[in-house]
Amino acid sequence: MRAAAEIVKAYWYAADDRDWNAFAELLADDVVYEGPQTRERVRGAGNYVRFNVEGFPGDWHLRVVRIVGEDRHAASWIDFTNADGTTQPGLCFFELKDEGKIVRITDFWPDPYELPTKRAHLVERY
Amino acid sequence: MRAAAEIVKAYWYAADDRDWNAFAELLADDVVYEGPQTRERVRGAGNYVRFNVEGFPGDWHLRVVRIVGEDRHAASWIDFTNADGTTQPGLCFFELKDEGKIVRITDFWPDPYELPTKRAHLVERY
Numbered sequence: 485m486r487a488a489a490e491i492v493k494a495y496w497y498a499a500d501d502r503d504w505n506a507f508a509e510l511l512a513d514d515v516v517y518e519g520p521q522t523r524e525r526v527r528g529a530g531n532y533v534r535f536n537v538e539g540f541p542g543d544w545h546l547r548v549v550r551i552v553g554e555d556r557h558a559a560s561w562i563d564f565t566n567a568d569g570t571t572q573p574g575l576c577f578f579e580l581k582d583e584g585k586i587v588r589i590t591d592f593w594p595d596p597y598e599l600p601t602k603r604a605h606l607v608e609r610y
Numbered sequence: 611m612r613a614a615a616e617i618v619k620a621y622w623y624a625a626d627d628r629d630w631n632a633f634a635e636l637l638a639d640d641v642v643y644e645g646p647q648t649r650e651r652v653r654g655a656g657n658y659v660r661f662n663v664e665g666f667p668g669d670w671h672l673r674v675v676r677i678v679g680e681d682r683h684a685a686s687w688i689d690f691t692n693a694d695g696t697t698q699p700g701l702c703f704f705e706l707k708d709e710g711k712i713v714r715i716t717d718f719w720p721d722p723y724e725l726p727t728k729r730a731h732l733v734e735r736y
Contacts, residue, residue: 519733520699521720521721521722522722522723522725523735524725524729525733525734525735526734527734531732535729535732535733539729539733540729550683552678552684552685552703554615554678554679554680557676557678558678559678559687559701559703561703561716573646573718575685575720577676577678577685577687590687592701592718592720594647594701594719594720595647595720595723596647597719597721599648599649599650603650603661603664603665603666606652606657606660606661606664606665607645607650607665608652608653609650610644610650
């Protein structure tokens with residue numbers, strides 16, 4: 485089995501290239517995707533490819549900031565740039581099956597928020 | 611050097627126990643913490659312990675969901691429960707120095723948001 489970090493790197497490169505065949509090759513048939521912020525879930529490789537193709541149209545691009553892999557787990561941090569030029573970090577946790585296919589994806593998209601005043605004296609801004 | 615995942619596990623256990631001496635032992639003197647959502651930064655182990663002690667009072671608790679470590683990098687996913695019982699996921703990326711001290715922490719706190727209608731037909735809810 486390829487290292488988990490290599491598999492997740494291939495996943496993000498395939499997504500950014502819109503190479504949906506290569507993308508699908510990385511998925512287990514019974515892959516489950518979850519977005520805990522919206523409580524959305526997609527089951528199955530076919531549905532998950534469709535979710536990506538149809539759910540996220542437009543000229544977005546992504547850049548991998550960090551991938552960490554260990555055994556059958558990995559985590560990624562990407563910067564996602566929308567067609568309008570706005571960017572957002574995306575954090576994703578992956579589980580792999582024995583043969584190296586991605587079987588579970590949990591996806592987080594944090595938004596900016598106001599610094600709470602109670603800790604403002606303890607930090608600098610950048 | 612201990613495995614990166616073990617060091618990050620000790621970090622979260624020390625935080626949850628409010629064992630700030632054990633917590634400080636895991637940090638490099640020149641540790642840098644960043645929260646990209648607020649663009650807040652804390653430099654130095656002393657300042658960073660103070661940030662945790664004074665910036666987050668109250669009876670919160672956390673549970674480790676997943677830690678992935680590889681070489682001198684790690685990522686963690688925790689569930690953070692506030693004193694009022696509300697919970698929020700926290701995602702964190704870590705870098706370690708050669709001797710295993712944590713030198714860089716990047717911290718994300720995603721909030722719930724409404725499912726965009728354009729992809730509602732592509733998912734189930736949970």
